[in-house]
Amino acid sequence: xxxxxxxxxxxxxxxxxxxxxxxxxxxxxxxxxxxxxxxxxxxxxxxxxxxxxxxxxxxxxxxxxxxxxxxxxxxxxxxxxxxxxxxxxxxxxxxxxxxx
Amino acid sequence: xxxxxxxxxxxxxxxxxxxxxxxxxxxxxxxxxxxxxxxxxxxxxxxxxxxxxxxxxxxxxxxxxxxxxxxxxxxxxxxxxxxxxxxxxxxxxxxxxxxx
Amino acid sequence: xxxxxxxxxxxxxxxxxxxxxxxxxxxxxxxxxxxxxxxxxxxxxxxxxxxxxxxxxxxxxxxxxxxxxxxxxxxxxxxxxxxxxxxxxxxxxxxxxxxx
Amino acid sequence: xxxxxxxxxxxxxxxxxxxxxxxxxxxxxxxxxxxxxxxxxxxxxxxxxxxxxxxxxxxxxxxxxxxxxxxxxxxxxxxxxxxxxxxxxxxxxxxxxxxx
Amino acid sequence: xxxxxxxxxxxxxxxxxxxxxxxxxxxxxxxxxxxxxxxxxxxxxxxxxxxxxxxxxxxxxxxxxxxxxxxxxxxxxxxxxxxxxxxxxxxxxxxxxxxx
Numbered sequence: 001x002x003x004x005x006x007x008x009x010x011x012x013x014x015x016x017x018x019x020x021x022x023x024x025x026x027x028x029x030x031x032x033x034x035x036x037x038x039x040x041x042x043x044x045x046x047x048x049x050x051x052x053x054x055x056x057x058x059x060x061x062x063x064x065x066x067x068x069x070x071x072x073x074x075x076x077x078x079x080x081x082x083x084x085x086x087x088x089x090x091x092x093x094x095x096x097x098x099x100x
Numbered sequence: 101x102x103x104x105x106x107x108x109x110x111x112x113x114x115x116x117x118x119x120x121x122x123x124x125x126x127x128x129x130x131x132x133x134x135x136x137x138x139x140x141x142x143x144x145x146x147x148x149x150x151x152x153x154x155x156x157x158x159x160x161x162x163x164x165x166x167x168x169x170x171x172x173x174x175x176x177x178x179x180x181x182x183x184x185x186x187x188x189x190x191x192x193x194x195x196x197x198x199x200x
Numbered sequence: 201x202x203x204x205x206x207x208x209x210x211x212x213x214x215x216x217x218x219x220x221x222x223x224x225x226x227x228x229x230x231x232x233x234x235x236x237x238x239x240x241x242x243x244x245x246x247x248x249x250x251x252x253x254x255x256x257x258x259x260x261x262x263x264x265x266x267x268x269x270x271x272x273x274x275x276x277x278x279x280x281x282x283x284x285x286x287x288x289x290x291x292x293x294x295x296x297x298x299x300x
Numbered sequence: 301x302x303x304x305x306x307x308x309x310x311x312x313x314x315x316x317x318x319x320x321x322x323x324x325x326x327x328x329x330x331x332x333x334x335x336x337x338x339x340x341x342x343x344x345x346x347x348x349x350x351x352x353x354x355x356x357x358x359x360x361x362x363x364x365x366x367x368x369x370x371x372x373x374x375x376x377x378x379x380x381x382x383x384x385x386x387x388x389x390x391x392x393x394x395x396x397x398x399x400x
Numbered sequence: 401x402x403x404x405x406x407x408x409x410x411x412x413x414x415x416x417x418x419x420x421x422x423x424x425x426x427x428x429x430x431x432x433x434x435x436x437x438x439x440x441x442x443x444x445x446x447x448x449x450x451x452x453x454x455x456x457x458x459x460x461x462x463x464x465x466x467x468x469x470x471x472x473x474x475x476x477x478x479x480x481x482x483x484x485x486x487x488x489x490x491x492x493x494x495x496x497x498x499x500x
Contacts, residue, residue, distance in 0.1 A: 001324075001341070001342040001343070001374070001375055002342060003326075003342060008185055008186050008187035009186045010156065010184075011182065011185070012156055012180035014147050014148070016147065016179040016180065018166075024156070026103075028132055029340075031338040031340055032307070032326075032328055032337075032340045038131040038132045039131065039132065040103055040129075040130055040131055040132045041101070041102060042102060042156060043101070056342060058316075058373045058374065058375050059375050060160055060161075060360055060361065060375050061160065061161045061361045061364075062361065062363075062364050062372065062375045063162075063373075063375070065364070065370070065371040065372075065373070066316055066318075066371075066373045070165070072162070072165075073101075073146075073158045073162060073163075073165070073166045073179040074101070075159050075160050075163070076101055077373065079315060079316040079319060079373040080312035080315035080324075081312055081313075081314040082310055082311065083311045083313055085308055085309075085310055086309045086310075087308035087326060107232070107287055108287035109285075109286045110280075110284075110285055110286075111282065111285070112281055112282045114248070114281040115256065115279060115280035115281070116246060116247065116258075116280065118266075124256070124280075126232075126285065128232055139232065140202060140203055140229070140231055140232045142201040142203060143201070160261075160262075161260065161261045161262065164262050164265070170265070171265040173201075173246075173262060173263075173265070173266045173277070173279040174201070174258065174262055175201055175259050175262040175263070176201055207432070207487055208485055208486050208487035210403070210456065210480075210482055210484075211482065211484040211485070211486070212456055212483060213481075214447050214480065214481040215456065215480035215481070216447065216458075216479040218466075219479060219480060224401075224456070224480075226432075226485065226487060238431040238432045238433050240402060240403055240429075240430055240431055241401070241402060242402060242403060242456060260460055260461075261461045261462065263462075264462050264465070271465040271466075272462070273458045273462060273465070274458065274462055275401055275458050275460050275463070276401055301424075301441070301442040301473075301475055301476055302440060303410070303426075303440055303442060330440055331438040331439065332407070332426075332428055332438045332439065333438050346473075347414050348414065356412055356424070356442060358473045358474065358475050360460055360475050361460075361461045362463075362464050362473060362475045363473075363475070365470070365471040365472075366418075366471075379415055379416040379419060380410075380412035380415035380424075381413075381414040383412060383413055384410075385410055385411070385426065386410075387407055387408035387426060
């Protein structure tokens, strides 16, 4: 799994049937030094995450299983909302989990 | 899933039987800063996407499930046409979803 | 799926039983600007591809399904021979599909 | 599988049901020259690993199988604690497996 | 699949039950220009490979199938020992398959 920050939402009226009703969030992956990457990932929310929150993202076939639909068009799912990351000597980590 | 722009089509008369009749589109992945990458991906269209549109792409075994054929030679499928990306403070995002 | 050019063959007399009789080709992935990458991938040919041809490569569990053997030691398969790539404004694309 | 060093833990009270009770560790991947990367990965511990230890990480659907729950929200699992890496001519390797 | 050179072994007495008895080898991926990368991968040997040999590595769920245990903690397996790579115009390729 990887950690990221929710930075936006995707509006896609035309989509696979299995995605109807899903909340599609844009998540920015985080690096160990606290710097954000420019990579862009979209994940289905399964835990009630919102903008600015640091989240745990699960990918691949495991993400599909989380949705409860074995045939869903999902390869990434938000599976946790992070309250704290305990990283020795990496002070920027605390910044990640602040909202906004 | 990841976001990209449809930039072309692939013509491949000789192909796996499971791909016959599929529309193979070339999709250019997008980064968070709005800059296009030079990475080249081919995805099967499942939602009627066309050139210049910003799309949502699903990869891996989940893409295969979307096609409705469990044994198809597909590892990437276009599963949504993006109308809007709501990214706070990332103004280039609006540019992405303009056609052309 | 991704596009690449067949640049060589692999000779490996000692290999998994499921690979015996398979043609193992070295494929060089292509980028959107027409520049070749230095990444090195090996794919099982399933469509009669040869050196110098531009091909469509399918990866992961989908590639295994293409071989017709659910337990084969395959994670990448050539599933199409590309005759043309229609990329607006990307003139180098025509070069890719020339042989040699 | 890949090798990494356990550098922290993740606290996420709100998470997928299948992750409740799991120990979520932050693992920093290692390169062949002994330099740490800045990539950030989270893996479920299945072997009793702790901070500072060098571990073997398994990813994808194989990681899900290791947890014993076919539907768990897991795409990476720590499956070994490394005591030694025998790399000829790569002296920094010994450093990796020292604690701390 | 990808090509790499076996550069070491991993000693991990504490590991998942499904890995007991497996030979865990460190494999250095190769690029098309013959330059070694610094990426570090661990693969289970299934063909009797040894240090200094150039090998073919299969990843993902396909690697798990090769081990004969559907639930093993394996996401990468050595599935071939390479004797020769025939790459036109890429003279360094011959160097790869020399031992040492």
